[in-house]
Amino acid sequence: MNVIILQGSPNRDGSTAIMAEEFARGARQAGHEVERVDVCALDVAPCRGCVACGYGARPCVQRDGMGPLLDKIAAADLLALATPLYYYGMTAQLKCVIDRFCSANSAISARRLDAVLLAVAWNADEWAFDALVAHYETLCRYLNMRDRGQVLGYGCGTPGMTRASAHLREAFELGASL
Ligand SMILES: Cc1cc2nc3c(=O)[nH]c(=O)nc-3n(C[C@H](O)[C@H](O)[C@H](O)COP(=O)(O)O)c2cc1C
Numbered sequence: 001m002n003v004i005i006l007q008g009s010p011n012r013d014g015s016t017a018i019m020a021e022e023f024a025r026g027a028r029q030a031g032h033e034v035e036r037v038d039v040c041a042l043d044v045a046p047c048r049g050c051v052a053c054g055y056g057a058r059p060c061v062q063r064d065g066m067g068p069l070l071d072k073i074a075a076a077d078l079l080a081l082a083t084p085l086y087y088y089g090m091t092a093q094l095k096c097v098i099d100r101f102c103s104a105n106s107a108i109s110a111r112r113l114d115a116v117l118l119a120v121a122w123n124a125d126e127w128a129f130d131a132l133v134a135h136y137e138t139l140c141r142y143l144n145m146r147d148r149g150q151v152l153g154y155g156c157g158t159p160g161m162t163r164a165s166a167h168l169r170e171a172f173e174l175g176a177s178l
Contacts, residue, residue, distance in 0.1 A: 001178060003027050003034040004076040005118075008083035008094030010040040015120040015162035019153060020082040022168045023118055026175025032078075034175075037069065040093045044069070044100060053103035060103035069097065070104045078114040078178065079145065081136065085121035088131045098139070108143055114178075115145035118171060122157030129154075149174045 005024060009016035017038075024034040042065040052061045060066065073079065081098075083090040090098075101108055117136045121128050129152045140147045151171045156162040 001027075001032045001077040001114075002075055003032050003078045003080060003178070004072055005034065005036040005080040005082055006094060006097060007036050007038045008040070008081070008091045008097075010091070010093065011084075012038055012041070013159070014084070015153065015156045015159050016082050016084045016118070018159055018162050019118050019120055019151065019156070019168060019171045020080070022171040023080060023082075023116070023151070023175040026172040027178050028175075030176050030178050032175075032178055035072065037072070039069075039097045040091075042066075042069065042097070044097055046096050047099040047102055051102075055102060056104055056106035058103070060100065062100075066097070066100045070101075073101075073104070074107060074111070076111075076113060078116065078148065080116040080118060081139075082118040083132075085119060085123070085128065085132060088128070089135060090119075090132060101143070105143075110144075113143070113145045114148045115140050116148050116174065117150040117152075119151070120153035120156035120162060120167070122155070124155035126154075128152075148178065
């Protein structure tokens, strides 16, 4: 399987990246091809809402880093969304990339991708990820993706806290189970 991880934290070596790498390690061990994309390092502008793409009938009028990323997604079997919790949702940078799915909406839906959510947060309350999970599950429904699992890193506020948590093991095992 071809796995692409959209790593949505601006911290390239932060908790999200650590969790994404554990997931990748498990998936590679299970024989899958894995690529991690740090979306914050990409040159991707926000969707302009012009709908010149006709929601997938034509390419986006913006020529930036999104074109090559959509090519990678077009060749993927599983899309992993990795994000720190920012005001109880995903980061703006990851959302910016997802909004730009607009010009490839039908193609992405037609692939019937598998999907995974990897997330970390400072908060350890049981409700901490409710809004993010609702959003992710709605994206799965809308984009015709099959949820293969969610690793919710409660109390993963720093790389040290994350390394000390059981959530890295969960991420590895989810990758290895694919
Ligand atoms: C702008 C911003 C917003 C945040 N919002 C939340 C939040 O809503 N809930 C929470 O538990 N943690 C929140 N955090 C903490 C991060 O989710 C947490 O520190 C995470 O481990 C950062 O991951 P990273 O190392 O990959 O950047 C926020 C951090 C920042 C910088």
